[in-house]
Amino acid sequence: xxxxxxxxxxxxxxxxxxxxxxxxxxxxxxxxxxxxxxxxxxxxxxxxxxxxxxxxxxxxxxxxxxxxxxxxxxxxxxxxxxxxxxxxxxxxxxxxxxxxxxxxxxxxxxxxxxxxxxxxxxxxxxxxxxxxxxxxxxxxxxxxxxxxxxxxxxxxxxxxxxxxxxxxxxxxxxxxxxxxxxxxxxxxxxxxxxxxxxxxxxxxxxxxxxxxxxxxxxxxxxxxxxxxxxxxxxxxxxxxxxxxxxxxxxxxxxxxxxxxxxxxxxxxxxxxxxxxxxxxxxxxxxxxxxxxxxxxxxxxxxxxxxxxxxxxxxx
Numbered sequence: 001x002x003x004x005x006x007x008x009x010x011x012x013x014x015x016x017x018x019x020x021x022x023x024x025x026x027x028x029x030x031x032x033x034x035x036x037x038x039x040x041x042x043x044x045x046x047x048x049x050x051x052x053x054x055x056x057x058x059x060x061x062x063x064x065x066x067x068x069x070x071x072x073x074x075x076x077x078x079x080x081x082x083x084x085x086x087x088x089x090x091x092x093x094x095x096x097x098x099x100x101x102x103x104x105x106x107x108x109x110x111x112x113x114x115x116x117x118x119x120x121x122x123x124x125x126x127x128x129x130x131x132x133x134x135x136x137x138x139x140x141x142x143x144x145x146x147x148x149x150x151x152x153x154x155x156x157x158x159x160x161x162x163x164x165x166x167x168x169x170x171x172x173x174x175x176x177x178x179x180x181x182x183x184x185x186x187x188x189x190x191x192x193x194x195x196x197x198x199x200x201x202x203x204x205x206x207x208x209x210x211x212x213x214x215x216x217x218x219x220x221x222x223x224x225x226x227x228x229x230x231x232x233x234x235x236x237x238x239x240x241x242x243x244x245x246x247x248x249x250x251x252x253x254x255x256x257x258x259x260x261x262x263x264x265x266x267x268x269x270x271x272x273x274x275x276x277x278x279x280x281x282x283x284x285x286x287x288x289x290x291x292x293x294x295x296x297x298x299x300x301x302x303x304x305x306x307x308x309x310x311x312x313x314x315x
Contacts, residue, residue, distance in 0.1 A: 005199025028075035029065035056126035059268035167198035
């Protein structure tokens with residue numbers, strides 16, 4: 001899915017509306033989900049954080065995930081350190097799929113301390129990590145393996161950003177540098193763009209390649225960059241049967257005329273719609289597979305009984 005650095009930057013613009021709000025409640029619906037209820041005068045929103053593989057994201061949500069009666073350990077730890085904390089800033093390292101939520105809270109002695117809840121939305125390595133002001137990790141939803149990990153994510157370790165590739169930041173690099181030695185006829189153009197541009201998903205790189213066939217590579221890239229830097233609405237790509245298929249911060253036309261683009265009121269509401277529809281589809285498919293399995297088992301048993309009865313009749 002296209003929860004890339006570009007889409008994340010748009011989501012964080014919405015989350016910044018919550019600056020100066022306080023954490024009213026903290027929940028952990030599952031081992032890889034968190035919900036923070038943020039409140040201030042005239043503002044009350046649930047901030048949803050998922051580090052689940054295939055659906056890692058953070059955004060405001062109108063949905064109400066069910067919560068366990070007994071809070072998991074990481075939830076209790078967050079309540080200990082940042083319950084009632086004030087959100088003072090939101091930061092994205094230069095076009096990375098990382099969001100830092102910076103909180104100010106009073107400790108047990110009444111002194112003010114700052115904490116960072118760092119949300120790493122990086123594929124199968126997605127994580128949520130609580131870090132002290134001195135850079136030491138308090139704890140994380142997922143721990144690294146001491147023996148094999150190049151980067152330690154453990155209580156007491158110094159927090160380090162994940163290793164990154166040297167790519168060009170689309171917000172600060174000019175077109176000439178990004179498109180150096182590239183044109184519309186370059187073989188595997190989308191792959192080369194993906195290897196060169198920081199934070200763009202394969203979907204966005206394929207879209208630049210697709211648009212370049214009709215408007216030229218420079219114009220195609222400039223269109224996407226204008227959407228990235230501008231005040232655009234998020235795009236939900238719908239299949240011919242109107243079910244959600246993809247999403248992005250820019251229009252997507254690479255799938256042909258049978259797929260349609262639909263805009264959402266906000267980037268957060270789009271993510272709510274997309275993932276709730278996907279989870280409903282997965283749930284229905286799971287029920288359907290259970291029923292199919294049951295019918296097949298009954299059919300096989302009945303066929304065996306029938307064979308036995310036919311044999312008895314023949315005798």
